[in-house]
Amino acid sequence: MQFQSQVLTNTEVSPGYYRMRMTAPPALVESEAGQFVMVKISSAIDPLLRRPFGIYDMGSFATPYSDSGRQTFIEILYKVVGRGTGMLADLHQGDHLDIIAPLGKGFDFGEAGEEKILVGGGVGLAPLYLLAKELVKSHKVRLFAGGRSKEDVLCITEFERLGVETYVATDDGTLGDRGLVTQVMMKHLASGGAPKRLYACGPFPMLRAVAGIAEEMRVPCQVSLEAYMACGMGACLGCVVKGVNHSAETPDFRCVCKDGPVFESTDLSWE
Amino acid sequence: MQFQSQVLTNTEVSPGYYRMRMTAPPALVESEAGQFVMVKISSAIDPLLRRPFGIYDMGSFATPYSDSGRQTFIEILYKVVGRGTGMLADLHQGDHLDIIAPLGKGFDFGEAGEEKILVGGGVGLAPLYLLAKELVKSHKVRLFAGGRSKEDVLCITEFERLGVETYVATDDGTLGDRGLVTQVMMKHLASGGAPKRLYACGPFPMLRAVAGIAEEMRVPCQVSLEAYMACGMGACLGCVVKGVNHSAETPDFRCVCKDGPVFESTDLSWE
Amino acid sequence: MTKPVMSVEIAGIKMRNPVMTASGTFGYGEEFAGYMDLESIGAMITKGLSLKPKAGNNTPRIVETPGGMLNAIGLQNVGIDAFIAKKLPFLRRVNTPVIVNLYGNSLEEYGELAARIDGLPEIAGVEVNISYPNVKQGGIVFGTDPGAASQVVSLVRSNTSKPLIVKLSPNVTDIVVMAKACVDAGAEALSLINTLTGMAIDLQKRRPVLANITGGLSGPAIKPVALRMVWQVARAVKVPLIGIGGVMNATDALEFILAGATAVQIGTANFLTPAASQQIAAEMEQWLVDNRVGDVKELIGALKS
Amino acid sequence: MTKPVMSVEIAGIKMRNPVMTASGTFGYGEEFAGYMDLESIGAMITKGLSLKPKAGNNTPRIVETPGGMLNAIGLQNVGIDAFIAKKLPFLRRVNTPVIVNLYGNSLEEYGELAARIDGLPEIAGVEVNISYPNVKQGGIVFGTDPGAASQVVSLVRSNTSKPLIVKLSPNVTDIVVMAKACVDAGAEALSLINTLTGMAIDLQKRRPVLANITGGLSGPAIKPVALRMVWQVARAVKVPLIGIGGVMNATDALEFILAGATAVQIGTANFLTPAASQQIAAEMEQWLVDNRVGDVKELIGALKS
Ligand SMILES: Cc1cc2nc3c(=O)[nH]c(=O)nc-3n(C[C@H](O)[C@H](O)[C@H](O)COP(=O)(O)OP(=O)(O)OC[C@H]3O[C@@H](n4cnc5c(N)ncnc54)[C@H](O)[C@@H]3O)c2cc1C
Ligand SMILES: Cc1cc2nc3c(=O)[nH]c(=O)nc-3n(C[C@H](O)[C@H](O)[C@H](O)COP(=O)(O)OP(=O)(O)OC[C@H]3O[C@@H](n4cnc5c(N)ncnc54)[C@H](O)[C@@H]3O)c2cc1C
Ligand SMILES: Cc1cc2nc3c(=O)[nH]c(=O)nc-3n(C[C@H](O)[C@H](O)[C@H](O)COP(=O)(O)O)c2cc1C
Ligand SMILES: Cc1cc2nc3c(=O)[nH]c(=O)nc-3n(C[C@H](O)[C@H](O)[C@H](O)COP(=O)(O)O)c2cc1C
Ligand code: FES
Ligand code: FES
Numbered sequence A, B: 001m002q003f004q005s006q007v008l009t010n011t012e013v014s015p016g017y018y019r020m021r022m023t024a025p026p027a028l029v030e031s032e033a034g035q036f037v038m039v040k041i042s043s044a045i046d047p048l049l050r051r052p053f054g055i056y057d058m059g060s061f062a063t064p065y066s067d068s069g070r071q072t073f074i075e076i077l078y079k080v081v082g083r084g085t086g087m088l089a090d091l092h093q094g095d096h097l098d099i100i101a102p103l104g105k106g107f108d109f110g111e112a113g114e115e116k117i118l119v120g121g122g123v124g125l126a127p128l129y130l131l132a133k134e135l136v137k138s139h140k141v142r143l144f145a146g147g148r149s150k151e152d153v154l155c156i157t158e159f160e161r162l163g164v165e166t167y168v169a170t171d172d173g174t175l176g177d178r179g180l181v182t183q184v185m186m187k188h189l190a191s192g193g194a195p196k197r198l199y200a201c202g203p204f205p206m207l208r209a210v211a212g213i214a215e216e217m218r219v220p221c222q223v224s225l226e227a228y229m230a231c232g233m234g235a236c237l238g239c240v241v242k243g244v245n246h247s248a249e250t251p252d253f254r255c256v257c258k259d260g261p262v263f264e265s266t267d268l269s270w271e
Numbered sequence C, D: 001m002t003k004p005v006m007s008v009e010i011a012g013i014k015m016r017n018p019v020m021t022a023s024g025t026f027g028y029g030e031e032f033a034g035y036m037d038l039e040s041i042g043a044m045i046t047k048g049l050s051l052k053p054k055a056g057n058n059t060p061r062i063v064e065t066p067g068g069m070l071n072a073i074g075l076q077n078v079g080i081d082a083f084i085a086k087k088l089p090f091l092r093r094v095n096t097p098v099i100v101n102l103y104g105n106s107l108e109e110y111g112e113l114a115a116r117i118d119g120l121p122e123i124a125g126v127e128v129n130i131s132y133p134n135v136k137q138g139g140i141v142f143g144t145d146p147g148a149a150s151q152v153v154s155l156v157r158s159n160t161s162k163p164l165i166v167k168l169s170p171n172v173t174d175i176v177v178m179a180k181a182c183v184d185a186g187a188e189a190l191s192l193i194n195t196l197t198g199m200a201i202d203l204q205k206r207r208p209v210l211a212n213i214t215g216g217l218s219g220p221a222i223k224p225v226a227l228r229m230v231w232q233v234a235r236a237v238k239v240p241l242i243g244i245g246g247v248m249n250a251t252d253a254l255e256f257i258l259a260g261a262t263a264v265q266i267g268t269a270n271f272l273t274p275a276a277s278q279q280i281a282a283e284m285e286q287w288l289v290d291n292r293v294g295d296v297k298e299l300i301g302a303l304k305s
Helices: A026-030 A083-089 A122-135 A156-161 A181-191 A204-217 B026-030 B083-089 B122-135 B156-161 B181-191 B204-217 C080-092 C107-118 C139-144 C146-159 C175-184 C220-234 C250-259 C276-290 D080-092 D107-118 D139-144 D146-159 D175-184 D220-234 D250-259 D276-290
Strands: A002-014 A017-023 A036-040 A051-054 A057-062 A070-079 A096-103 A116-121 A141-147 A165-170 A197-201 A221-224 A240-242 A253-255 A262-264 B002-014 B017-023 B036-040 B051-054 B057-062 B070-079 B096-103 B115-121 B140-147 B165-170 B197-201 B221-224 B240-242 B253-255 B262-264 C008-010 C013-015 C019-021 C043-045 C062-065 C068-071 C098-102 C125-129 C164-167 C189-192 C196-199 C214-218 C241-244 C263-266 D008-010 D013-015 D019-021 D043-045 D062-065 D068-071 D098-102 D125-129 D164-167 D189-192 D196-199 D214-218 D241-244 D263-266
Touching: A002 A083, A017 A083, A026 A057, A026 A070, A026 A096, A036 A070, A051 A070, A051 A083, A051 A122, A057 A122, A070 A083, A070 A122, A116 A122, A116 A181, A116 A204, A122 A141, A122 A156, A122 A197, A141 A156, A141 A181, A156 A165, A165 A181, A181 A204, A197 A204, A204 A221, B002 B083, B017 B083, B026 B057, B026 B070, B026 B096, B036 B070, B051 B070, B051 B083, B051 B122, B057 B122, B070 B083, B070 B122, B115 B122, B115 B181, B115 B204, B122 B140, B122 B156, B122 B197, B140 B156, B140 B181, B156 B165, B165 B181, B181 B204, B197 B204, B204 B221, C019 C276, C062 C214, C062 D220, C068 C220, C068 D220, C080 C098, C080 C107, C098 C107, C107 C125, C107 C146, C125 C146, C139 C146, C146 C164, C146 C175, C175 C189, C175 C220, C189 C220, C196 D220, C214 C220, C214 D220, C220 C241, C220 C250, C220 D062, C220 D068, C220 D196, C220 D214, C220 D220, C241 C250, C250 C263, C250 C276, C263 C276, D019 D276, D062 D214, D068 D220, D080 D098, D080 D107, D098 D107, D107 D125, D107 D146, D125 D146, D139 D146, D146 D164, D146 D175, D175 D189, D175 D220, D189 D220, D214 D220, D220 D241, D220 D250, D241 D250, D250 D263, D250 D276, D263 D276
Parallel strands: A116 A141, A116 A197, A141 A165, A197 A221, B115 B140, B115 B197, B140 B165, B197 B221, C019 C043, C019 C263, C043 C098, C098 C125, C125 C164, C164 C189, C189 C241, C241 C263, D019 D043, D019 D263, D043 D098, D098 D125, D125 D164, D164 D189, D189 D241, D241 D263
Antiparallel strands: A002 A017, A002 A096, A017 A070, A036 A051, A036 A096, A057 A070, A221 A262, A240 A253, B002 B017, B002 B096, B017 B070, B036 B051, B036 B096, B057 B070, B221 B262, B240 B253, C008 C013, C062 C068, C068 C214, C196 C214, D008 D013, D062 D068, D068 D214, D196 D214
16 A cells, blocks of 8 residues: 655664654554565655665554544654665654555464564564564563664663563673674573574574574574565565575576565575 | 755745745855855755745844854745745755855946836845845835736835835736736836836846836846756856847857846847 | 547557556566556556566666666566466456567577467567667667667567567667667567666675666656657657656656657656556646647647757 | 875876866866865866857756756857967966867867867866767767767877877767777777766647757766766776766765776766865765775776676
């Protein structure tokens, strides 16, 4: 669905990281954890393309201005990395955005009661929050959050409020354990019981490491990927990744936008 | 001079017409009536080129935030005609603009004591206000303001507050006399004494008519022209108009941006 | 006022309005069904189809540039047979002409492709892509050499009786020479332009952004070049033209028509607004109403110059 | 860290840094003196000069396009003699190399122009414009025909001993062919690219916007095409290249250098920010410091691909 949205809040939650809440049509609360939005940041031709962001949270609040008495909103959590996100960070309450959402395939919640592990690197935490919100209803959930430094570890309090057990790792040791989040996770998993499902979102090397761990532990693992996108709906074929059956002769390309962004780790080629 | 400016106010003074006040460095109060500014409306590449606007007013106000205790400002009066002016109209207090000013040659005030006539068509009134402010110090000033309809006649009260005698003409007769502003002017001039100098700004046909009247009455006349501009400083040669000596063999092109925008009417070719 | 006439005809293909979707930017149509009414536009053109399925290039395949984008998809497509088996059944149910965009690695492949679709009633016409700049083998030669282009067009012409449109590359010294060669060889209409060859560089990595190094530039940035070429070709050939390049709204579309195009194709704009083609057709109609033009055909080549 | 080396040399012209101003976008230099330090950049190139003063085209001569602008100034210039008499004295006092951009209506005029400036010590070099697309007579032919280009370059070469740069048109099928023809005929350096030929239309008036109908497209929109051409030519010829087309900031400039340019020219950007060339040179130096590059020359053609 394409719709016009208004910025409600746009707050810097950590240096260079923003959390933005914006209005959305009521149908948007049906979005699945792991789905994403494509945002046209300016009605001008610069930047030309929409920018993709995972849905961080959604909900509604009471307002006298809507017929139903409630206003639906969605939230994104984003890092300023270039021109588009830089312009996004400059927006104020009341500014307009043009959004296409919800897009892509979300996470599979697995079976009730099983323990679930979430692994997030940096802003890769974004789509995991909505997932956690759902999972805690019927599962024990642990989160391993990694980042380069303490500024890159986001919204831990929000996860803890959900009742998620959180572990933090930073490359420089300024918050939580020092080291890669996957190393820290392995240490903790070695002591506790084996989880039943892994979910990961973050940089590609981290995802590959998590996929490897899942393979070793023989547990299912879903990863959420990023790719440079033009359309977000399977039309441009710009965002492809190699599927597990890919070879030069028998191409197996999958669209991150349409077949993903969430994939079973075993469906992808990890070279 | 190129400087960063902040919008102070941006008000719709008539449907489709806005008056914008923005901060400027102290040196800008030295600008001459008739000079103009080039505004970069967005730091993005769309719109790419700066847009030219006459300086409508300038001054300073007391503020605790500046070292000198005062903040200099300039004002423009503009009509929304396309993308650039449309985006300008959307700006709010505190938004940033990149400005080059002052540019071009301003009006010549002539001799003290002589009666001066100003003729403005639509938003062509803009540069005449600052001129009037100066002229009223030592001259009697009359203004003939024209427009298509009553919405297109701007800021008359402001001129009257300066002590300028104003006459209004509209094409449809919804305000003042019905007819072309030049016709109305001729009627009034026939009755009063002959003025000593004419100043005009507005659409080209109006300027040509005023130039013709001036020639007949043998009084000096200055006109302020518009042209599509890229640089505003004499570098691109995009904004030229034909000078009085122009012919195919002996080209006489003048830059509106640098040789103007104010010209003696007798210096131009009016074909 | 009565509704203006919006219908046009290209090489015998009757379209309800002059708005078509450009090859490679509209998937196989079905991707857009949830966003717009596929029966609101003039025609749909498929992703470029080759004889065998093609994997396409490695990623990155796309990158934004000022006012445009570069793509080097490398013609990833399911191949003509899978298209016929899996994609055409959906399109068959849509009451809008479907034009297949064909791309051959060799002269023979073009001929074979044309023969393969000749008997299919649900295909309204063929757009031959001789201009694809991203695939090293062949493509660029057919698109920039009048003799080679002529050979391709003749062969396709003799292998199918479908309406035949040829899509031209802008990466040439003289587009008119290419246009004439194609028309002389049997093209009944010309589409122009395909993408301009360009490149983007990642300074920090000191690498080309695209895995393919160069790619095709599309979007608003190329509109002035496309308009110029349509105008030039319109004065040199008699067949209908389809204007392509940076059409984002009805104004852009009508400019192409004034320059001499009978219809336009919407490319990059589909990525920004999935319903762009439908919206543009509707806005064009409104413009005709507002400006008291009874038939869009009155505007074809109506530029005063 | 010690300051990085910013100096480069083009055809024997020593420049303090690789930033030059492009012909036709920097007036005769003096227009910019109030906005920047003319001694902060590598070189200045004059507005295109012809043998006789030229009136240029009628207006409108310029129009904005998406991410760019079209111009059809028509080479309005004071003529070579008035330039020498009236404009050069100012430039003589500025300690920055001045390169004259020359444009002839005929082969002979090119030769005559070259002879006219040969003896002037204040002129550091010549940039021959064979690519001007706006003047019907001649220009476009020299710029798109390798044989004609070769003739012009040979004649200029034999009429002056000044460093000889040739500026190429992008409106060709194969820029490498043109580049090689010019180098073989004696060009010691190549500037690329000049503007892409384009057109803009005023829908309401149903007229071309420009009085000249077509014009030259410049600005950010053309950067991908320019980068691609610099990269192609860099791999084919040995002479230094000057990259031109949409350079707005130091990142753009350094991208051209990675693609194979020894220097860049700033064109349209001068209109947006009169001190653009000075700022870009300063930002480039800062980038070298931040990225620990000791000499800008290390980056020439350093693209990994
Ligand atoms: C499905 C999906 C979900 C995403 N969710 C989030 C999110 O929740 N929060 C968040 O901060 N970011 C998210 N991203 C990444 C985000 O889209 C990019 O950071 C953003 O588009 C960069 O825009 P820019 O204009 O600031 O960067 P640019 O100036 O365009 O580029 C700056 C850098 O970012 C890289 N980049 C640009 N576009 C993308 C892209 N589409 N994907 C990955 N890298 C890109 C460029 O290669 C370049 O290195 C997501 C991406 C995808 C595909
Ligand atoms: C010296 C000078 C002083 C000016 N002072 C004022 C002023 O005080 N108030 C005011 O409202 N306008 C003024 N103008 C006109 C103003 O610059 C244009 O209206 C504005 O640039 C249009 O920008 P746009 O992006 O909205 O229009 P566009 O979308 O670019 O074009 C819309 C229409 O406006 C015309 N136009 C575009 N640029 C110019 C231009 N530079 N000059 C004239 N017409 C143009 C176009 O041809 C087109 O018909 C002045 C122009 C000049 C040259
Ligand atoms: C992602 C992408 C893929 C494309 N694939 C094809 C293709 O397969 N065949 C073809 O003839 N043109 C292809 N094109 C070119 C478009 O059909 C069109 O000619 C071009 O994009 C210019 O139009 P635009 O500026 O409206 O996008 C492709 C363009 C894009 C952006
Ligand atoms: C207004 C204008 C006038 C120009 N005049 C000339 C000229 O006289 N001679 C020439 O060789 N190039 C001329 N050019 C081309 C520029 O030098 C440059 O090659 C082109 O603008 C691309 O660079 P840019 O994108 O940085 O502007 C002109 C360009 C513009 C915009
Ligand atoms: S982003 Fe276009 S296909 Fe995925
Ligand atoms: S606007 Fe560039 S010379 Fe006047």
